[in-house]
Amino acid sequence: MAELQILNLLLVLVAAWVGGMLAKRVGFPPILGELLIGILLGPALLGVLETSEALNTLAEVGILFLMAYIGMEINFKDLGKASWAGLLAAIGGFVVPFILGYYTIIWFDGTNISALFVAIAVGVTSLATKSRILVDLKLLDTRIAYVLMAGALISDTLALIIFAGIIGFVDSGSVNAVGLSWVAGKAILFFAFAALIGIYFFPVLGKLLSKAKSINRTFHFTIMVIIVLGFSELAELAGLHGILGAFMAGLFIRDGVFSRQVFKEVTGVFHDMSIGFLAPIFFVTAGFHVSLEVFQTDLLLLILIILGAVVGKIVGTALFYLPSGHGWREGLTIGTGMNGRGAVEIIIAGIGLQMGIISTEIFSILVFMAISTTLTVPLLLTWTTNWLRKRGELVMQDARNGYLILGANPLGIYIAKQLQEHNEVVLIDANKDLVNEANEQGVTAIHGNGLKEETFHLANAINKKTFIALTGNSEINLLATQLANNSFYIPNKIVLMSPGENGAGLNLLDPMNASSMFASKTDMTPWAYKISANEFKEKIAQVDGNCTTREWVKQNGKNQDILPVLIMDESGHKRPFHYQDSISAKEKVIYLE
Amino acid sequence: MAELQILNLLLVLVAAWVGGMLAKRVGFPPILGELLIGILLGPALLGVLETSEALNTLAEVGILFLMAYIGMEINFKDLGKASWAGLLAAIGGFVVPFILGYYTIIWFDGTNISALFVAIAVGVTSLATKSRILVDLKLLDTRIAYVLMAGALISDTLALIIFAGIIGFVDSGSVNAVGLSWVAGKAILFFAFAALIGIYFFPVLGKLLSKAKSINRTFHFTIMVIIVLGFSELAELAGLHGILGAFMAGLFIRDGVFSRQVFKEVTGVFHDMSIGFLAPIFFVTAGFHVSLEVFQTDLLLLILIILGAVVGKIVGTALFYLPSGHGWREGLTIGTGMNGRGAVEIIIAGIGLQMGIISTEIFSILVFMAISTTLTVPLLLTWTTNWLRKRGELVMQDARNGYLILGANPLGIYIAKQLQEHNEVVLIDANKDLVNEANEQGVTAIHGNGLKEETFHLANAINKKTFIALTGNSEINLLATQLANNSFYIPNKIVLMSPGENGAGLNLLDPMNASSMFASKTDMTPWAYKISANEFKEKIAQVDGNCTTREWVKQNGKNQDILPVLIMDESGHKRPFHYQDSISAKEKVIYLE
Secondary structure, three states: OHHHOHHHHHHHHHHHHHHHHHHHHOOOOHHHHHHHHHHHHOOOOOOOOOOOHHHHHHHHHHHHHHHHHHHHHOOHHHHHHOOHHHHHHHHHHHHHHHHHHHHHHHHOOOOHHHHHHHHHHHHOOOOHHHOHHHHHOOOOOEHHHHHHHHHHHHHHHHHHHHHHHHHHHHHHOOOOHHHHHHHHHHHHHHHHHHHHHHHHHHHHHHHHHHHOOOOOHHHHHHHHHHHHHHHHHHHHHOOOOHHHHHHHHHHHOOOOOOOHHHHHHHHHHHHHHHHHHHHHHHHHHHHHOOOOOHHHHOHHHHHHHHHHHHHHHHHHHHHHHHHHOOOHHHHHHHHHHOOOOOHHHHHHHHHHHHOOOOOHHHHHHHHHHHHHHHHHHHHHHHHHHHHHHHOOOOOEOOOOOOEEEEOOOHHHHHHHHHHOOOOOEEEEEOOHHHHHHHHHOOOOEEEOOOOOHHHHHHOOHHHOOEEEEOOOOHHHHHHHHHHHHHOOOOOEEEEOOOOOOOOOOHHHOHHHOOEEEOOOOOOOHHHHHHHHOOOOOEEEEEOOOOEEHHHHHHHHOOOOOOEEEEEEOOOOOEEEOEOOOEEOOOOEEEEEO | OHHHOHHHHHHHHHHHHHHHHHHHHOOOOHHHHHHHHHHHHOOOOOOOOOOOHHHHHHHHHHHHHHHHHHHHHOOHHHHHHOOHHHHHHHHHHHHHHHHHHHHHHHHOOOOHHHHHHHHHHHHOOOOHHHOHHHHHOOOOOEHHHHHHHHHHHHHHHHHHHHHHHHHHHHHHOOOOHHHHHHHHHHHHHHHHHHHHHHHHHHHHHHHHHHHOOOOOHHHHHHHHHHHHHHHHHHHHHOOOOHHHHHHHHHHHOOOOOOOHHHHHHHHHHHHHHHHHHHHHHHHHHHHHOOOOOHHHHOHHHHHHHHHHHHHHHHHHHHHHHHHHOOOHHHHHHHHHHOOOOOHHHHHHHHHHHHOOOOOHHHHHHHHHHHHHHHHHHHHHHHHHHHHHHHOOOOOEOOOOOOEEEEOOOHHHHHHHHHHOOOOOEEEEEOOHHHHHHHHHOOOOEEEOOOOOHHHHHHOOHHHOOEEEEOOOOHHHHHHHHHHHHHOOOOOEEEEOOOOOOOOOOHHHOHHHOOEEEOOOOOOOHHHHHHHHOOOOOEEEEEOOOOEEHHHHHHHHOOOOOOEEEEEEOOOOOEEEOEOOOEEOOOOEEEEEO
16 A cells, blocks of 8 residues: 555645635635646655656546547537637637647747647647536637637547547658558547447447346446456557547437436546546646756747747638638637647646657646636626627527427416417426417417426427426426426526415425526416416616616516516517526516506 | 556456456346456466556546445444444444454464454455445345444444554554554554544535535535545554544445535545446456465365355454344354455455465465355355344344325325324424414424425434325425435435326436325326315225235226225234335235225
């Protein structure tokens, strides 16, 4: 046990945790803090921490699992959906800095191979789209966010494929035509074989596993670990690198193949094990290999690489983005958003260093490039998005859209009719009469049990953005919302909660990130009656100034006889009135009286 | 990455998985299969697999997490509850084989220290109580199961404390009084310090974490990993072994300290990571160090150690168990159940080998001892329990008992009154009038929301064995049952499901392992009315022969006007009538008409 050096492992983990937490607190991805604290505490500066064989082993296993997790997170459908615009941005943002990086190294008398390595590292884009910055800048529903997401996915996949080619090339050592085609042939064989297994064998395995009743999550997890390592070994046999196999395995381990519940749980374990434990060891120890001497010996190269990375990425993205017709300003904005380099870049640089392809100096430069480009993202992206916003050029877009409403009661039909002016709306109800009534009134309604996955599938729940549970029974509403949340990941959930002390509490909404319909507990029965008897008035109220829905209810709801149903914005778009929303001065509230 | 040797890791994992699965299939703990396949494929026989630095690192991290997980699984309350009988069994089952093991080695001219190591290994008891065997032999609710559980816990804790002492002693090297007291002092300091942190600091940390909203499971997991490694390092600083620290950390990380949900999820990740991935590497590679030559060179010692282990454990347990007054036959049965050696023994033996305290020969003997004693358990325990059963001496006992019933409606009160003749029963209802009514009728009832943890705490849910959800609303019943299952681990759950196509389906019961009340969907309202109006007859029906509750309903339920409520056994004990039960020929069904 002496070799494990628990103290060393402990210190590295604590350092990673502190560094990551601080970085997150100021709005950067944890990897930035992990790299910086590695540089600070490692041999480069304070020399408190050092690497060891044990740490290397754990770090290597960590990046295998991290790549598998990154693969699991990528949904083929998302990649397929990635628009023409996303593809343009990805290619431009990859190719231009790639070329700049390559020729910079060649110009500095670097080898061909090391230039290719640097080129990939400079071309990569970090999946910063998932970071807090998009939320902070309120970009989540904009076209920019979707292009960024698609761009990062495509650029990472591109980078990994080119990386595969280079690794095969390095290992073969030969540069003649026969040798090269042998290398390429093996790589193609690997990808074809992996795809065959992933597409044909995994679904069979998934079915077998779902039939075997006695097996549990741990069993599934063990099988996934074996699959990930198996693919890694296959990749190595094909002369590629293990991380490519792990990534491919992750791509094919997805929720269509294994049950949604199992997939979600196992992905969670991979996430915790890699991001919460093993991968940070890799990033902190990556900092250990950084030499600060490059600031003296190779300052010009350092500056040129960083400049090439930043300018190449931003200008390249904007240039290639022009044919999309979305304008050069949006192109620049997307370029600034894609400018960060993250896990994949550091992993590739680390492998280059380990294989002796790049020197410690080049490795150090690549780490500083990752740090400085990541640092630019919040600043530059804030500038560019504010610029777009001021010009009114921030285009909203959403891959998921439309409403799924449980409960085809009069209130449900009323709301559906209003929302379907600008959105796709589907109602579900287990009562056939209500469903027929809704269809007669021109609202799409599906007959089925709202607590069963089948019904949600029929209603195409996986593409819906908002779920409204509007039956008179709070508990049915809650159970259905759990299903919408856990199995269909519907982002917005609005739940009608009925009053009554025997009922479920509002506290049950929080873990699902759901909001309460009408902004307060409401007994639907009288309103449903009034609507079906046509004994109500629909009124529209101007709002005095920005306020939250809660404040609006406080101000206007003394009179118990009104029900705020929808909020309408300037352009006439309506959205449901719920607890966690705010109303701007230019919007109106539609309420029933 | 070359050092990681993915292929080697992959093969070891596949071997562990196959070995573990085969062992499980034939009713043995996976560790048995892992050891055997390690011996088979390792240098001892086929020589296909070999160990490496990387495997050692992963295995060492694996046993740290495994010990932490074992600690997490031990509940202080369980240890506290461990009866006088359990303590007797644990001490007898530890001390007698300990002495036999010690003197066997001394007799064979072994060193004092190696004799002590072997003695501990022989004394340890594996936590086989969790294995399938208890279920297969239908022992889960017997006094034997509880004594076995307590015995294994106490004996493992005892073994680890003595192990701590020996490790300190080995490291110090000195044998004079000052040196020894220094060693003992450091160990005591460690335990005191660990206990102080665990008892005073952890709850504060838990509260801090529960207040910070933005942190997630991964954050908690990282903190727990840091705590486990921190305690390990503390233990090493005190001259003890890291696994003791990990075990202590696990003991103090428990669900009173961190929220139940977080504790459950993090424990799950520790479980999957250790048992599903890292720890099997340790057990397979343990098999690599086994030498088969001991069958020639040290056959007598091998036989004596195994004999001493088996006879010492069984006879020692039975002897020390006599003062409990439960008879020598039950003592022998418990001895056979405690005869297995498992993870802790192999870990201790492995550490002994690594530290050079025991030779490869002794290590091999200890592994074969673990294998052969584990093999005896199913066979011997089946014999002894059948023997007890035939003599009618198999005593039932349950640490959790009594009923928690949600719904103080007339039917709930009626059932509570019947059940409380032999059991503790608590009713919960959110309606104060119903609660008062129940209390007036002599039934303990608590006023509170049945969907909130507080109410369950008030009703002491954690010690209840059966939860009955009996409100007229199936969805409330389901949500409350989820709470009973997820947060209070109540083993038996019976749920009243109302008919109606809008309602929740019976399929929702399966994941919670719950059963449907009255064996079919039932509308409670008419029965509640009949009971409160006293317009019903209570009838008792003899059963023709063994049948399931479903069959009984088919045979007797054509007449829709009866409601089977309870089953009464020979001795007049009543239990609720539900879907997943069977009625034996000597029992009676109580039904309403």
